[in-house]
Amino acid sequence: MRLINSIGEWLDARLQLGSSVRETAEHPVPRETASWFYVFGSAAFVVFLLQIVTGIMLALIYVPSAGEAWNSLQTLNHNVALGWFIRGLHGWGSNFMVAIVLIHMVQVFLFGAYKYPRELTWIVGVFLLLVTLGMAFTGQVLRFDQDAYWGLGIGASIASRVPLMGPSIVNLMLGGPIIAGATLSRFFALHVFVVPGLLIAFVAVHILMVLKLGINEWPMPGRVVRKATYIKDYHELTKKDGIPFVPGAIWKDLFFAAFILLSIAACAWYFGPFGPSGPPDPTIIQTAPRPDYFFLWLYAVLSFLPPSMETPALLIGPVVGILALLLLPFVFGEGEKSWRRRPTAVLTILLAAVSLGTFTRLAEHTPWSPVMDAWSGIPIPSEFLHNRSALERQGALVFQVKQCHNCHSLGEQGGKRGPALDAVAMRLTQDQLIRQVIQGGGNMPAYGKNLSPAETTALVAFLETLHPAGQSPARDASRAVALGTDAGEPPSTDQ
Amino acid sequence: MSFPPGVTRRDFFMKIGIFFNGIVGVVLAVPIVRYLLSPVARERKAGYESWIPLGNLEQFPSGETRLATYRNPVVNTWDGDTADIACWVRNVDGKTFQVFAINCAHLGCPVRWFPQSNLFMCPCHGGAYYQDGSRASGPPERGLFEYHYRIESGKLLIKAGEMPTPGQASNIVREIRPCA
Numbered sequence: 001m002r003l004i005n006s007i008g009e010w011l012d013a014r015l016q017l018g019s020s021v022r023e024t025a026e027h028p029v030p031r032e033t034a035s036w037f038y039v040f041g042s043a044a045f046v047v048f049l050l051q052i053v054t055g056i057m058l059a060l061i062y063v064p065s066a067g068e069a070w071n072s073l074q075t076l077n078h079n080v081a082l083g084w085f086i087r088g089l090h091g092w093g094s095n096f097m098v099a100i101v102l103i104h105m106v107q108v109f110l111f112g113a114y115k116y117p118r119e120l121t122w123i124v125g126v127f128l129l130l131v132t133l134g135m136a137f138t139g140q141v142l143r144f145d146q147d148a149y150w151g152l153g154i155g156a157s158i159a160s161r162v163p164l165m166g167p168s169i170v171n172l173m174l175g176g177p178i179i180a181g182a183t184l185s186r187f188f189a190l191h192v193f194v195v196p197g198l199l200i201a202f203v204a205v206h207i208l209m210v211l212k213l214g215i216n217e218w219p220m221p222g223r224v225v226r227k228a229t230y231i232k233d234y235h236e237l238t239k240k241d242g243i244p245f246v247p248g249a250i251w252k253d254l255f256f257a258a259f260i261l262l263s264i265a266a267c268a269w270y271f272g273p274f275g276p277s278g279p280p281d282p283t284i285i286q287t288a289p290r291p292d293y294f295f296l297w298l299y300a301v302l303s304f305l306p307p308s309m310e311t312p313a314l315l316i317g318p319v320v321g322i323l324a325l326l327l328l329p330f331v332f333g334e335g336e337k338s339w340r341r342r343p344t345a346v347l348t349i350l351l352a353a354v355s356l357g358t359f360t361r362l363a364e365h366t367p368w369s370p371v372m373d374a375w376s377g378i379p380i381p382s383e384f385l386h387n388r389s390a391l392e393r394q395g396a397l398v399f400q401v402k403q404c405h406n407c408h409s410l411g412e413q414g415g416k417r418g419p420a421l422d423a424v425a426m427r428l429t430q431d432q433l434i435r436q437v438i439q440g441g442g443n444m445p446a447y448g449k450n451l452s453p454a455e456t457t458a459l460v461a462f463l464e465t466l467h468p469a470g471q472s473p474a475r476d477a478s479r480a481v482a483l484g485t486d487a488g489e490p491p492s493t494d495q
Numbered sequence: 496m497s498f499p500p501g502v503t504r505r506d507f508f509m510k511i512g513i514f515f516n517g518i519v520g521v522v523l524a525v526p527i528v529r530y531l532l533s534p535v536a537r538e539r540k541a542g543y544e545s546w547i548p549l550g551n552l553e554q555f556p557s558g559e560t561r562l563a564t565y566r567n568p569v570v571n572t573w574d575g576d577t578a579d580i581a582c583w584v585r586n587v588d589g590k591t592f593q594v595f596a597i598n599c600a601h602l603g604c605p606v607r608w609f610p611q612s613n614l615f616m617c618p619c620h621g622g623a624y625y626q627d628g629s630r631a632s633g634p635p636e637r638g639l640f641e642y643h644y645r646i647e648s649g650k651l652l653i654k655a656g657e658m659p660t661p662g663q664a665s666n667i668v669r670e671i672r673p674c675a
Binding site: 065066067068096149150151153154156157158159160161162166168170171173174175176177178179180181182183279280281282283285286287288289299302303305306307308310366367368372375386401403404406417440443444445446447449450 | 531532534537543562564567569570571572573574575576577578579580581596597601602603604605606607609611612613614616617618619620621623624631632633634635636656657658660661662665
């Protein structure tokens with residue numbers, strides 16, 4: 001013990017850091033900020049440290065070459081002792097980091113911490129969110145598999161829509177005309193050098209400002225921020241009712257950080273690393289690429305935007321969103337901090353959470369995508385075929401062979417791209433069915449050229465059987481009159 | 496040498512030093528920027544595209560649409576499988592061909608051909624195209640990208656080399672107008 005003390009004294013005599021470190025550690029913070037609500041910033045920082053350490057571990061084996069990257073990931077997963085676990089830590093660490101950064105942001109927003117004098121801390125925080133997402137996207141590219149390859153294609157397709165510069169931006173992003181070796185090399189440089197450099201710089205400034213300006217006090221309804229008096233009030237508060245940060249508040253940060261690290265390790269251990277999925281061979285087209293978890297909402301938005309809205313929304317939407325975040329502390333720099341007096345702020349968070357949650361959930365099911373193998377892999381449930389005529393069964397066959405099942409479900413099975421057809425005969429008359437099949441429309445391709453008259457007749461005969469038992473299908477009353485047949489008689493199928 | 500009042504000799508030299516570093520900075524920035532822009536500059540000068548054989552005509556039976564692959568003409572040894580590009584070849588009537596890019600015109604995912612329903616379908620966001628490449632349904636704003644082709648001594652050649660993207664100004668990949 002005496003040896004450690006004397007070494008410490010020897011070092012401090014030369015470094016001259018002891019007193020300033022002690023001063024920083026023991027600076028007074030408002031008593032109520034020693035709260036479990038104030039642990040997310042430090043937890044994000046600790047996860048970032050984990051990412052640095054595990055990232056360096058992975059770089060010992062990983063080969064940033066388009067021809068070898070996928071193989072080196074297989075080696076990491078299977079041939080290097082606990083390589084799979086380090087990959088798991090890094091992958092789950094990335095998900096946890098994005099999640100904690102978002103939670104931290106929500107807490108800071110609801111506690112009004114972005115208001116005077118902490119506007120710049122918030123702005124640097126917005127940059128930190130952007131570089132964290134940048135790390136998540138570039139990291140997904142380094143896991144150079146099918147998802148990464150086609151994900152880059154999606155990125156390039158979005159970038160190409162920038163007016164005038166689009167194609168040049170694509171070449172710059174890919175490092176050439178196609179997604180290939182140069183693309184992976186530059187995303188490696190971004191993920192390992194450029195973006196982490198920015199991240200370290202922003203984190204340093206962010207933490208420095210928290211120390212210099214003091215942690216945001218616990219918001220009390222009625223305690224209003226005014227530029228003229230805030231700093232004096234804050235200093236009085238910390239003097240009157242402050243506790244030293246160490247150990248008064250830091251023990252909760254330490255507990256939570258350890259809990260998060262343990263959770264990441266548990267996820268890595270039980271669920272293992274992410275991928276890689278199939279090799280990045282663009283001639284393997286039997287693939288349905290999907291982005292990582294935190295970009296799933298965007299994947300869903302892209303399938304719901306109408307074509308005319310897509311380019312403006314993709315190019316202008318992010319700019320507006322980021323500008324709104326950056327301007328927030330200037331527009332609402334004073335006033336109430338407490339969420340109890342800021343219903344709009346609470347509603348904004350709820351709206352964002354519900355929207356992102358809904359889109360993410362939808363993207364997990366991709367109801368907008370055809371089920372590519374439904375026609376050959378998912379049979380029509382037998383209750384739709386019982387007691388059917390030969391013509392109707394022939395129609396069921398046409399339904400499968402012409403891939404109708406890829407987009408339309410029967411008995412909850414099959415594609416969800418188009419409407420479920422379990423009761424289609426209740427909605428459309430025979431004429432309307434024929435017209436819809438032949439001409440398409442309403443986002444359905446026209447099948448007129450691909451179906452013979454006999455096939456159309458059979459298919460429509462099958463579709464007309466799709467109605468709940470005991471309920472009669474939709475019928476065109478005027479048609480019966482025009483043809484002079486009895487309205488009770490089923491309409492004839494010859495066209 | 497005399498200095499204006501209030502400016503010391505050291506101030507003066509410091510300013511010269513800053514100015515000198517500024518000049519050196521610009522001199523170094525020119526090659527650095529040129530280096531960074533090389534993927535773009537290359538496109539402007541020579542272009543990435545060239546004529547590539549896809550195979551003998553017998554590989555593409557009349558009236559059918561088949562998958563073909565080629566090695567991208569601009570290639571490095573470390574590109575691995577990524578330089579192998581797929582495309583769809585449609586032999587319309589034995590004499591006329593259509594060669595479609597594999598990339599969906601929406602966001603570039605690989606479209607699949609379904610000969611039974613004569614449709615191309617995209618697994619990502621559900622774009623669908625007719626057999627002539629025109630848009631059938633879904634989010635794409637246009638039909639599939641189509642390569643220029645020519646036939647030379649019994650072989651089918653296409654002009655390719657760059658991944659087609661929706662915003663591409665290049666006239667190499669021509670737009671297919673929707674039928675009627």
